[in-house]
Amino acid sequence: MTGAPSDLLSELQLDALTELVNIGVSRAAASLREMVGSQVHLSVPNVSLETRSRAIGILAEREVSNLVAVHQVFEGDVAGRALLIFPEAKSLELVRAITGGDLPLEDIIELEQEALAETGNILLNSCLATIANMLQRSLRMSLPEVLRGNAATFFNLTPPPEGGDVVMFLFINFAVRERDISGYIAMIMDLPSLAALKQLLDEFIERATGETAHSIDDRT
């Protein structure tokens, strides 16, 4: 792999991908609001493309405690793994925020797994379904699975592909009922999937703007 992974996408391709993710997350906020019964604030301040080792480094640097993740595999023209990651301490906060009531700790612990899986499922599905629909492709998604561990555990679920892979890394702020929970969404793709994604993004840019991505790049 040459250059920084962020160079693998042009500025406009990354802009388009960020816009698709933001639409997906905004739709997820509306769906989560139905589930929670109270306004949900969700925002994605930053999207970047990182190598697997850099993604592990960012998480290890920012989060010292154990992490919990909701993991789903996606397959189609673009294939990979999607993870919604929170620090373990925040995951109980998330359940409290979602259930709203003053449940005893034992009930919260009991509900944790289910609430995490459901929240992850809504968020990850919304992002992936929006990306798939707007890129006019279909993606198959596995059922959500809750994992516990650290960044290295989550990002090394399978041996890295020979050609290398990239991680689309998103910071996500989640707030409901005055509880603020920051987490991450990571989408791990191998390089053939990234090449397919680039092609699909160019087609999407052309449909959205009426111009080819290359003619826009040449002009800017």
Add this chain to the structure above:
Amino acid sequence: MSYKLMIVDDSKLARMSAAKALNALHPDWSRLEASNADEALSLAKQTAFDVALLDFNMPGRDGLELAAELLALRPSMPLAVVSANHQTEVVQRAREIGAVFLTKPLNEQALDAFLQDAIRRLKQAEA
């Protein structure tokens, strides 16, 4: 009669897509573009425009906050806030402020309906 539309969105692609829809609907209209609320407000103080299309989810102040500030400058301006986040609270706040709520991704039909209504309001104000 041609008017000037301000498009505010942190995504260049979203601005280009809105510009494409505007060109298809009203090729004679001109437009102004800004990528955040600060830029939009500073442009609003320097340049006249008639209608505004604001993204809700932007870094810094969101589209609803910007809408309120723009309406404080020009109370009768037709203005829409665009978002995929159609939570009741967001849609309601847009209405309370006096903005139209449009769903993202923005399509030509929805933009057309908003602009038709905007034209009607602008003509009424001129009369």
